[in-house]
Structure formats: structure tokens, C-alpha cells
Amino acid sequence: MSELSITELSNDLRNAIAKLETTGNLDEVGVVLRVGDGVAWVRGLRNAGYNEVLQIETEEGIVEAFALNLMEDEIGAVLLGEDSKVKAGQTVRLKGTVLSVPVGPELLGRVVDPLGRAIDGGPAIKTKQQGLVEREAIGVMGRKSVHEPLMTGISAIDVMFPIGRGQRELIIGDRQTGKTALAIDTMINQGKQNTGVVNVYVAIGQKRSKIARLVERLKQEGVMDQTIIVATSPADPASLLYLAPYAATAMGEYFRDNSQHALMIYDDLTKHAVAYRQMSLLLRRPPGREAYPGDVFYLHSRLLERSAKLSDDLGAGSLTALPIIETQAGDISAYIPTNVISITDGQIFLETDLFYQGIRPAISAGLSVSRVGGAAQSGAIKSVSGGLKLGLSQFRELASFAQFGSDLDEATKSQIERGQRLTELLKQHQYNPMSVWQQTASILSVTKGYFDKVAPAKIKAAQAAMLTRLWADHKKDMTELDKGGKPTEEILKSIEVTATATAKGFEG
């Protein structure tokens, strides 16, 4: 069939449909039956669809809601604004759309709410495109295996639990163990290393003051220009907390679908599940385990499945996700943690004990894993990471035995000493991400034994001195190493010479 006839057919069909439309200006309307706790029950509107936006006419303007419970006689809709304005008897209309948010580069550097409205005091956001809040994840054929690294700048992660672009890696741990700090460092690293990855940070039910501090920090680090923050505070209605990660993902998907790379940080999904539980119970859906509704798994799986590495045909963009989950007393077998662990491609488990021992980031080597990142690790880091994770977990086990003070054989002693040095080396200050060459040279200096005579307490100082010398003396080699390729013999030699020379000043 030729192009012309298809156009004609399309026009004929459109005309035929227009003639059959009998509703004219008569809008379909419903009535609010009762309202409370952020939920309105509406009768009428037989053509309302799931997740469709409803407009309730109140005395102070139109309040929007979205339909979540479609029942025979009534609709349960969750309000997107204050419920105090909505009263029984008010007229409800269909907006004719499902929820969508503005997407595009115009959002970069801005702080918005889940409906895409600016909350940073800046001008209103005008974008060319809108993105659907709920969207089906890309299928298998549209994807490609994760193969490019997403450097976090945190050597413990990049070396032992590498993250690839398009991966979903969970950050899990108790309160105050540095979960958000890891995520923020990763965002900062994207700016420092000029990776071009766009950061989308979703704050779910977090204090406005915390968001303000984060924005300030990101501005100081020069990363805000490539960051979008979608913020909700505890004072916002549960519906907004529920929508926040989906809306933010829509904003991230814009970059993924335009051959760019984006990083999503969901901080945190525990609060998201709690907001959804609140909504579900108010919608009178039956409660299940821990009073969560039956579809709480689907809540997170449909969200995280949208993070993907796209195939070359679709532009090879990617959306990486770092969801955060807060555990209670280190219990990772609770309902929401197990769900999200099973959805993601690995987890970084942060331990309170390690945190208070001063091992920060407090990453547990035994419980953390990255299931797909290995394929994405850069050659430079891969060449030094072999056996590191195993060695570190064995050390932590042995170290607890060594506390009893019994006689230890030489092999165990040396393993413990190496472990202590490695632990010291992997400590890293916040807002201080490391580049590939820095990580490679640091790890090599301990695993190859160049720092064997350095006292564990002096390891960090020795590391800093070595890195400064390396950069001063072998800038060209280090720039080459930073590109991620496997280090050449020449580079390895220069690291060895510099590390051995530096170590002499820190013996003890």
C-alpha cells in the first residue's frame, strides 16, 4: 500500500470518528461521595481508567486526584492536594490523561516536586516534552548486557562491587550508616570525572532542610548543573511520596531514551513502601504481611525494571538505579528488604558496627554483592581487584579469632596484617571520590606488598603521599591509566617504584 493511501485512510478514519462522537461539550461528570485522609470516593465517571487524573471542582479552584480503586459503584481516588478543600457533593471531571510530568534538559539543576513544579524558588519550568509517570519497562529485545562502568569514586565499591551503567544496585543498612553519603559521593563523582551521567535524586519524605543542604553541597562541588532533584517532605500527602520515584524515573528516562546516561537515586524505598501502605489501607485494600498490600512487590519491581541498558538500535542509553533501603537493627530478612534485594542486581550492605569502628564507608564485604557489574569493570581496576573481596572477608573472620590472643601461624598473621592495611586503605572521607588511577595505584601498593612495612595507622598518609608523587612524576602514565585500560608493564613499574619509595617514610 502506498504512503498516500495510508494518509487518506487515516484522515477518513479520523473524520468518521469525529462524526460518531456524540458527546460534544457534554463532559462526563461524577460526584464526590465522601472524602477523608487524602482519599476521595467518587460516584459516576464510568469511563475513568486506572491512574487517570480526576479534577475536583472546589471553592478554591480545581484539586487533582488520580483514580486507583475502580469499583462497580464508586471510584477511590487519591488526592494530589489538600483534602481539606474537597467536600462531598463537589463535581468531578475526567482530565482525559494519565499522570505525566515535564521531562527534558530544562530540568537540570532544578529542584521539583513529583508533579514537576519548581520548589527551588526559581522560575516556572517549561519543557517541550511530557513523560508518563507510569510507563512499561523496556522489553528484553530492547536491552543490552551491562558493560560500561559507572564509577562511584568509592574504591571499596568500584574495586569489590563494581556497578555498571544500567544496573540496579541496592544500598541497604540501618539508619546513620552512611547510605545517603554513598549515593551523594557517586553523584559528585559523575561531575568530577566528567562522565556526563545525569543524576536524578529522589528524596522520599525527607526534611526540606536536608534537601537544602544537599543542593548547597552539590552546587559547591559543581555537580548541580547535571542533577535533577525530585523532593517530597514528610508534610506532603502520601500520594506525592508514592508518585515521587515514578515521576523522577520518567525524568531520567528522557536521557536514557536520548542516548545519554542517567543515574537514579531513590532515597529511600522503605518510606515509599510505607506511603503506599498508608494509601492502600485508606483505599480499604486488604492488608497482608506487615500490613503492606499484596502488590507491594510489584510497586518496586515495576519501578526498578525501568532502569536498563538500551540496545544499540534504541540508542544505547542507560538508566542506572541506586535504590536505598533502611533496615531495622540490621535485619535484611524483613519484608521490604528481601523484596528489593531480590529485584536488584546486587546490594551494598552497610554495617553499624563497622561504622562505629571508624571503617567508613562501612561496607560489609561478606553480605555485599554485585551480580552484573563484573562485566562492566574497567581493565585497570579489574587487574587489581582479583581476590580482594575474598581476602577482606576472610580477614574480618580471622580478625575476630585473633582477638582471643592465641598463637597464630605466620600465614595467618600475614593475612591479618595485609587485611588491616587493606581495611585502612579502603577507608575514604565523604565528598572525596577517587579516580581510576588513584584507586588502581592505591590497591596495588597494598596487594603487591609495597606497603607491607607501613604501620596500618599511617596507611592513609602514605597513600596520599604516594598519589601526590605519582601525579607529579608520572602524570602521563597516570592519565593513560585513568582511561581504564589494563595497566602496562611500564605503568606498573612506575607505581612500584613510587610506592616502595614512599613507604620508606612511613615505616613503623
Added chain:
Amino acid sequence: MAKLSRRAIATYVAEQLTAGDSKKVVLQLAAYLVDTRRTKELSLIIRDIQFYLSEAGAVSGVVTTASELTAETKKAVEKYIKEQTGAKTVALDSLIDPSVIGGVKVSIPGRELDATVSRSLTVLKTRFKKA
């Protein structure tokens, strides 16, 4: 016996009314509502019945204006509704409500045409709040 939905009740009553058996069905419905203690739902059920009757071609509605409508305008509105809904009969009640300020609002079961000044003001108010 499982609780009948309002939709099921309204469909049955509307069918009976269209068939012309109004006395019997009124008694039946009254008895059912008393028996199942659902008399509170009466106004909702009546609305639903209106809706199904309008689907069957008998539209009843309300025209709200700020001042009295002329017979001519009322006829024009009736004609408009007939055209839009394909109804056989249209029965309109008039309501004078100064709060609409101007224009006209036509409410028929499940649908509404709101061309009043008060609605335009509400839309305007919302738009300015958003910006």
C-alpha cells in the same frame, strides 16, 4: 444473599420502568431497601436509575442559570441535548442560582455542560495558582 450493587439495582429498575411497570417496581425497590437496610442509599440509587433511563432514551436534567430562562432558550437547550445524546424525550427542570453569575449549566445524568462564568473563574483561579 450477596449484596446487590447499586448498578445492578438501578439497571433492573430502569428496565422495569421502561417496560411501563412503575407501580410494582417502586414497591419492590422500597421493600428491598428496607429489608436490606439500605434506605440511606436511596438518593444514589435514584441518580443511577436516572442514568440508565437516560441511556434508554429518557433524559431528565436540570438547567441552572443566574436569571429566568425564556421558553425559547429552554427549547433550544432541549434540542441541543436531544442532538448530543440521541434521546427520545428530554425533561428539563430550571434552577435559578445567582452564584453562577452568568452563562448556563446543563446537568443530565452522568454528564454536564458547564458554560457558566463561575466555572470559568474557578479554572482561571487554578491556573494562576499553578503558575
